[in-house]
Amino acid sequence: MKKFDVAIAGGGLIGGSIALELARAGLRIGLFDRQEPGQEASWAGAGILSPAPESAAMISLVPLAKASMAIYPEFVRMVEEISGQNVGYRPKGTLQAIFTPDARELSTVIALHHGLGLKAEPLRAEDARKLEPALSEELEAAVLRPEEASVDNRALTQAVLEAALRTGVQFFAGCGVEGISRAGGRCVGLKLNNEKIEAEWTIIAAGCFSANIEGVAAYAPVRPAKGQMIALRADDLNIEKVLWSEKIYLVPRNDGRILAGATVEYTGFEKGLTAGGLEKILAGTLELSPGLANARVEETWAGLRPDSPDHLPILGPTELDGLLIATGHFRGGILLTPITAQLVREWVTQQRASVDWDRFSPMRFQSASAHRAPA
Ligand SMILES: Cc1cc2nc3c(=O)[nH]c(=O)nc-3n(C[C@H](O)[C@H](O)[C@H](O)COP(=O)(O)OP(=O)(O)OC[C@H]3O[C@@H](n4cnc5c(N)ncnc54)[C@H](O)[C@@H]3O)c2cc1C
Secondary structure, eight states: OEEEEEEEEOOSHHHHHHHHHHHHTTOOEEEEESSSTTOSHHHHSOOEEOOSOSSGGGGGGHHHHHHHHHHHHHHHHHHHHHHOOOOOOBOOOEEEEEOOSOHHHHHHHHHHHHHTTOOOEEEEHHHHHHHOTTSOTTOOEEEEETTOEEOOHHHHHHHHHHHHHHTTOEEEETOOEEEEEEETTEEEEEEESSOEEEEEEEEEOOGGGGGGSBTTTTTOOOEEEEEEEEEEEOTTOOOOSEEEOSSOEEEEOTTSEEEEEOOOBOBTBOOOOOHHHHHHHHHHHHHHOGGGGGOEEEEEEEEEEEEOTTSSOEEEEOSSBTEEEEEOOGGGTTTTHHHHHHHHHHHHHHSOOSSOOGGGOGGGGOSTGGGSOOO
């Protein structure tokens, strides 16, 4: 039987970063993925690093998001140094475009950000267009969020996995986890198809597939939220910052690609592209930046975000000693990677967490009403 200090189910950005962090702390790690690691949501994402809440429900996530943002530069430095790979980190800020002539919208957005301790500056349309000439002439105003950033999540995921390998993590690709093993009221490892893996600590980080692992659904009732994306390339138009409108976002990469996204759809585990989904993204793109009309479409794809019933991450220990959950990061898993890895490492090595994570406990779904399968 294989034996580890820590067995991890799922080799996306979350599982890979936890593996790296724990291996750097000197632990023996086995990382199990049912396919080649790094091919799901962590590959499909846009890589925006923004702690600003997308809805009122996400406000309780802001402190965790800010904590992750604060350690991102150091996380990137460490991953690039160990892996020898560049991850396309761009700390250039973001611009939120406002198309309504109502000045109250601008002041509400600014007040919301300041109330949460997030930097945000109001800009007149002409000043916004000086910063980003690709923005539409129809713009009424904009909000500059200078502390936000983006990262090439495909490059980051590959670099994290490479760094984990170089730090001694043992990878088992093509090894789907079927369930958790219990003995004496605690979790003692993972069950594969024809093998049991023994571990002092077991961590479930299988993204939107986590609830399919036997024994996990009560702690991590996640479901997939599909997002369709488009990559564009324009020879005659440059975008520096991440651009937002109410409908879409545009994310420039160092290699000149501009990512446009994304839909949020609850259609099960399928990753099909649809005419309606792509049309929505393209219509929003041309409203925000009409000059992209001649851009070439280089790639289209879809991925599955791990969403939880309250749209908040599911992080921390369970009632089963030895079992931790790290999933449900929904639209913010790339942003929340460094803090997730840090908190899991602190818990495994010192049974403490330096940032309050009780709000995200896997035990919050244990009440009778929360036991229902997600709609
Ligand atoms: C279109 C889109 C845009 C996004 N944009 C952003 C963004 O701009 N910023 C941001 O912060 N976040 C964004 N996200 C969200 C982010 O990508 C996710 O929250 C994050 O990647 C989740 O990482 P993960 O490692 O938990 O899951 P995943 O990357 O999905 O990895 C899960 C891994 O588990 C493996 N697995 C599944 N089942 C099993 C099993 N039974 N046994 C073993 N292994 C298993 C899978 O093969 C996979 O490798 C976006 C997501 C999408 C889809």
